[in-house]
Amino acid sequence: MPQATSLFTDLESNVVGTSAVVIYSPSGKKRMRFPEGVVEVYASEDEALAHADPDKSRHAAIASGPSRSSEGFKLFYLVRWLD
Numbered sequence: 001m002p003q004a005t006s007l008f009t010d011l012e013s014n015v016v017g018t019s020a021v022v023i024y025s026p027s028g029k030k031r032m033r034f035p036e037g038v039v040e041v042y043a044s045e046d047e048a049l050a051h052a053d054p055d056k057s058r059h060a061a062i063a064s065g066p067s068r069s070s071e072g073f074k075l076f077y078l079v080r081w082l083d
Contacts, residue, residue: 018064018079020048026057029081036066036074045082052083059083 024038025031042048045062052060060083065076 016064016067018062020045020082021061021063021076022048022051022058023061023063023076023078024058028057029059032078033075034063034078036076039063039065039076049082054083 019041021042022040023034025034040051042051045060048060052058059081061081062079063076064079066074067077069075
């Protein structure tokens with residue numbers, strides 16, 4: 001019988017982390033998942049807030065990822081907005 005952990009294995013990384021990020025989201029703060037191409041990872045919440053620019057649709061957040069979706073895309077999942 002296979003181990004339960006085999007159901008949750010991500011072959012590209014050992015752990016999906018949670019990071020401070022800036023998300024480019026021209027549609028606002030309605031979505032909960034974002035492709036890696038619109039996410040910039042920063043070392044701290046303060047650094048992400050410093051790089052955010054809501055007037056240009058760049059919002060600071062905490063997000064987990066990247067994680068490979070069933071469609072094969074790498075996605076970040078919103079934990080919470082910082083701004």
